[in-house]
Amino acid sequence: MNKFLLSFIVVCLAGSPLLGQDAVSFKADIAPILINHCLACHGPKKAEGGYRVDTYERFLREGDSGVAAITAGDHDDSESLRRIKSEDEFERMPLEGESLASAEVELIERWITAGAKYDSEDPTSPLATIVPAPTHPAPPEAYPRSVPITAVAFNPDGSQVVTGGYHEVVLWNAADGTLVRRIQNVGQRTYAVRFSNDGQHLVAAGGAPGRLGEARIFNTESGKLVTVLGTTSDVILDVQFNPTGDRLAVAGADSTIRIFEFPAGNLVRTISSHSDWIMAIAWDNEGKRLASASRDKTAKLFDVETGELLVTYSGHSNPVKGVAFHPDNEHIYSAGGDNKVHWWKAADAKKAGELGFGGEVYKLERNGGVITASSADKSIRQIDAAAQKEIRNYGGHADWTLSSAFHEGTKRIVGGAFDGAVKIWNTEDGAEVISFVAAPGVK
């Protein structure tokens, strides 16, 4: 069994009824077993035997055989358990895989005996959304090699830069690149880091490719985990606070945008319109509309209050990877796989202009009047958001740049690259201030 699974299960089982005789919880005890051992073959992508376990409701349903998987209260009569315990290797589940541990089998038995009850809200919710947030493994003490810098941000006063690492986010001194602090218990990869308006909270959004997506809210001061929002089965690619800071929009590989109250964490609205991953989102200047960039080759604009789709922009004809509002609130910038930044009218999605890059363009980060863009052409561009003009091209990275940010107060731009390098420039003269590899302990 691989390390990740092991640690995942250990975490899930800690304090669980495995040791004592407490009631078995579906969401905390059973769902993780299903996710780790069963879901790959019995899920929405592949439903072997016409049987799925991706929700509680489906787990109980019968498959093609017509035999119900579970007979509540009678584990001897439960088909799923019989197949798990079978001695016949052609019948035993998981087929061709390692058998379940006896402790896991016992948990399932006890849960069935106790009535096979559901202990979350909606029995049709995907399992990934109901399991308690796991405690993630620790990052490497010293990185054997760097990781792509998929997320960077300045802290509110611009003194520090935060980067996404491997199972952590790392804070660095923005003046000299020295390590300030490592915040752990973060998903495998982080695709966006944001500070709340008051700077008290830090959001790290990401997950493990193909397995988990989530947005983790930490107390900036203490580094403690406050809450986990938007848990899903593949990575979260962007999070954005609204201008007033009381809403957090979360979007990613599940093709939806979810809007949460912040910091309360209640889900306010889910917007499902894209047909592929959402790579980036942006609030308008008044917090009334949300723009999104998707791998489905469109950018879209939604009314936040109603969730209604306002317009769709298809001008890229390629995956769209970045999006930002114009300061006039009437135009939207979007960028993507066509190696261009476009700007277009929010009212009718008519293209108004474009700016060419030498490679695909990733997220567009707007801060005040400045938009920064990272690109496979290895540059970071500073764009005057109001004038739709490139102000400066920051070269020097040796690899694709994947993330960027601008800090108005210190007039600094930061760019993170695929090779793990982070560079900070002074926008007043374009000079490079500092360059370092953002992987603690890497040689």
Added chain:
Amino acid sequence: MQLSKLRKTIFLTVMSMLMLQGPFVQAQDAQLDRIEVYPAEVRLAGVREQAQLIVTGHYTDGSIQDLTRVATISTGNADVVTVSGTVAHPVANGEATLNIDVDGKATAAKVIVENQDKPQPVSFLYDTLAALSKNSCNAGACHGSPSGKGGFRLSLRAFDPKLDELTLIREDFGRRTNSLDPENSLLLLKPLMKVAHGGGRQIRADDPAYDVIRDWISEGCKMDAADTARPVKIDVYPKSGRVLKKPAVEQQLSVWAHYSDGSVRDVTKLAVYSSSDVEVADVSRNGLVEGLKRGEVAVVVRYLEFIESSFITFIEDVENFVWSDPQVNNYIDDAVDQKLKQLKYLPSDLCTDEEFIRRVYLDVIGILPTLEEVTTFAADQDPEKRDKAVDALLDRPEYSKFWALKWGDLLRLTSGQVTNEGVYKYYRWVERSFRENKPYDQFATELLTATGSTFSNPAANFYRTSKDMNDCVETISQVFLGARLQCAKCHNHPFERWTQDNYYGMAAFFNRVQRKNTKRANEMFIYVSQSGEVTQPRTQQQMKPWVPGQGDIENPNEFDRRLDFASWLTQSDNPFFAKIEVNRIWSQVFGRGIVEPADDFRDTNPPSNAVLLDQLAKDFVDNGYDRKQILATILKSRTYQTSYQPNDFNEDDTKYFSHYQPRLLSAEQLLDAICHVTQVAESFSGLPAGTKATHLPAPDLVNNEFLKIFGQPERQTVCACERTNESNLSMAIQFFNGPLIYGKLKDENNSFRKSITDGKDDGQIITLLYNLAVCRNPSDTELKASLDHIASKEDRVEALEDICWAILNTNEFLFQH
């Protein structure tokens, strides 16, 4: 210690006794004479190297068996090399001997181990991509499809490593690989089904490919260093000549890649295997071949873009089989018999004279013999009469017309493509080539190098139907090289050795051909410009003209590069040219090529009798590419003249020509045959009265429903497969109550009505119909049944209509047999 050693010895002895049972069972009469190991010496120059050993037993009766799996292989120095199963693995630098023992016979292999003190990084190009190919990740139905699958796209069979590098390492922020925790990479979790994967489980943690991918990721997903040695060829062992007799039908293969630095590596575990005939033999992922029934198979081995085959013959004892020493007319029969004898098939007896005359008329001139021809032949007592009939037929004018029809298909003679006026000229050119028996090399050269007006030089129409460079490459390769190159236009051929470079290299012979309309209506002028290069669309490289086997043409004839191609093609040692034409001719008269389909020569589709094909090709070349001569040789062979009736020892043979395979007449033959039996000609508007269907210059000059239903091709492609003889419901309906047959049966001047007028009696008329349709007299039973039918009917003519209709519906009429 002693005890455990003893136990181990006992265990091994028992195990080897158990394991030995299999291969020794059938060798009751023969003793194991000696054993041989391959490779006898091997260099393992890196920590990742290994050597698949193959142990072969030679028996006193001359037979051989693969004993790899029963041999005891032990290392002479476990500090240098170890053996797991049948594979040697290096441990530390040094030299050691591997001792191999089977049933008291021993041999040894020398192993030199080097570079164990140095890292050996996984090569992205030659290991990782090969591992993905091995597991079919980049197959056309999976992530190798042009749009990928599930958002993950690889180049088809790794033909574009640059794209794969981007996709695997960079796309979506490096989502697929995790070099800090390699086993947690999506690239491995998905095919393991630890994460849901639309393609299901495709890899196991104990697969060699798994180790390769994981190690490549753990090394940081590195690209190859610029000086990395690249593979230049592969060898497979055993290559050919293996004859395995049931029940010893297993054969382990090993595959060795040779690199640009002179090194050789065992790539058995990364090669991909496929069987050319899955009914004859199966091959496992690891290169273990298992025979299923007697026959021959090419096991195609593929490593990256390199392809080689291992040819294995499987034989078995057939109860009561006795070779009958059948009549041998010429070398064809010798070659066929050699194969039949080995595989224990007995050829059928010779066909009857009635069958022969019908068969050979249909094959040489496309039409049925007249009543006089049938009776004269039957009466002829000359023992050479069949040979004489062949020679006479080849001199008939219908020969050139019928074979021009066949080539008309290949050259796409249609008025739609070369205009009405043009198609007659082109047809006459082709027909005259056959009439004058123009040597085939000259025929091909005239087509390939044609220039000028399509009216004054009709061969120039070749470049009118081949409309552009791509069309030229695909047409010429299929017609003259027997290779279907269409795939290689966009990517390396997924199963064959043709690469995208090859496609555009060939194109560089033909890209300068220019076509322009002249002032004369319907005329086109073909010429060659003196400049213009071909750019390979993927690599953007300018291509030199290239031919298979020889490679780039360094100093092409810049006046007309096609001359270089034609001279290469028609050289006497060209590996394709003569073989493809003799095979095509063979397939025309046997209904099946020695390579089948006849225009699909490839490693995965070996000839059913390579010796026969080689000898025919040699004969053809030696006789100056004389098509009549080779056709005559084929028709005079006993093999051609065997009965269609199988015997107890060849019933299930469809590949080795032990008996004649009946086949439905072609559309044109059938229409002519119906006209022949009813003596009512078909009229084609715009063409002279009496024109036979087999003499039509182009299908689109007429609009004949019957011909279309029976598979007359539209000639839109050069593929021989466009002419289909698969039966379908429309065909059956045509014969039930189709207007064409109905019209001829009702015709006031048809054969039986004329006979009535001429005062013939019923018996004479029935005999006439049988002779016209199937070249023989009716049997007593047939005659009686017919006469009874006439007696039972009030209307004699109607009764004869019924009888004629019934004869037309017999298989004996419909099929060439």
